[in-house]
Amino acid sequence: MEEINILQNIxxxxxxxxxITRNQVFRFLKNRIGKLVLAENGEDGIKNFIQHKPDIVITxxxxxxxxxxxxxxxxxxxxYKCPFIITSALSDSKTILETVDLKIEKYLIKPIEVDALMETLKEVIVEGLEYSNDLLVVNDKVILTEDKKNEIELQIRNLYSKYLKRVTGKGAKQIQVLIRGKEIEILSKENLTTxxxxxxxxxxxxxxxxxLRKTIYENTKKDxxxxxxxxxNRNVVMKKMEICPxxxxxxxxxxxxx
Known part of the structure; x- marks a missing residue:
């Protein structure tokens, strides 16, 4: 199964x-996302929204x-619950703050910095995919398909095996890694030292x-x-630990x- 680039599928x-602004953003985005629909005003925006059912709206x-x-x-x-990214001059911030009930996802100040726009698009799409579909996106753009998940689970297993040997002096006879959504479970068996x-x-x-082992792991878990x-390419924190000698x-x- 091939990796799925999220921006090429939105x-x-x-x-x-x-x-001028519309054309500038169009030229930047047209080859970086799956499909870009343009609208020149609010009425045109509503018409195109109903016709094309976009994954995200920038307005x-x-x-x-x-x-x-x-x-x-x-x-x-x-x-419709489609996420919105608002672009506006700084002087319009009061207007936007008065509309928090509409749940605006992001607010970008004009003139638009295209790199910031791209990062914002990635962030909003990643959050939406992971929240609604229990998916995991890695390296900012790739949906974790089954094949990719298996590959990363193997890499995590190797990392954890080396970590165990370094902090305890012995690896484990068996290590299993399971990724479920935004949770990673690592189960190690028979790893007590002599x-x-x-x-x-x-x-x-x-x-x-x-x-003793909990103390060792607590002191080295940052590693x-x-x-x-x-x-x-995500932030990871240890939330639970079970030690059963x-x-x-x-x-x-x-x-x-x-």
């Missing part, structure tokens, strides 16, 4: 009455026939080994968080935050 409606605020805010309100009233095994044979030292985060397994849960 449809954007861009509403702007000023021809100016101040337009002669109908403001971008009013256009958005009319679209929202018809039950010294720890001997302690268990000598008596009931399960709790002591558990406390594995950073390594996995760099791998998928008696059952000879450990489980950690990492959350992908942004």
């Amino acid at each position: 449809k954007v409606l861009y509403v702007e009455d000023e021809p 100016d605020v101040v337009m002669p026939d109908m403001s971008g805010i009013e256009m958005m309100r009319k679209i929202r009233e018809q039950g 010294l720890e095994e001997n302690f268990l044979l000598a008596g009931n030292y399960f709790k002591g080994i558990e406390v 594995i968080e950073k390594q996995i985060g760099n791998l998928i 008696k059952e000879k397994y450990e489980r950690i849960i990492l959350k992908i935050t942004c």
Whole structure:
């Protein structure tokens, strides 16, 4: 299965009455996203929205026939929940703040910086995909398909194996990695050191080994968080840790935050 580039699979409606700005943004976006639909004013924007059903709308605020805010309100009233990116002069900020009930996703100040616009598009699309479809997007643009997920799970397993050897002196006999949406579960089995095994044979030292290992992992978790985060180009934090020496397994849960 091929990687899915999110920007090549989205449809954007861009509403702007000023021809120079409209053409500038069109030239920048036309080869970077799947489909770009242009509209010259609010009425035209509503018509094109209904016709093309875009994934996201970028709109100016101040337009002669109908403001971008009013256009958005009319679209929202018809039950559509498409995300909106507002572009406007700094002097229009008060108007935008009065419309928080319309749930504007992002607000960009004119003149538009095309790089900032691209980053904003990625951010809004990623948030929407992950929230509504339980997907994970890696490296800012690629939806994690089954094949890609398997590949990254293997890479995480290798990273974690090296991490275990470094911080405890021994790897695990078996490591399983499972990515579910924005959660990464790592299960390691039979990774006690020879010294720890001997302690268990000598008596009931399960709790002591558990406390020792939790302390080691708490003091070194930033390392594995950073390594996995760099791998998928996302922020990763450890949310849960289970250390079970008696059952000879450990489980950690990492959350992908942004």
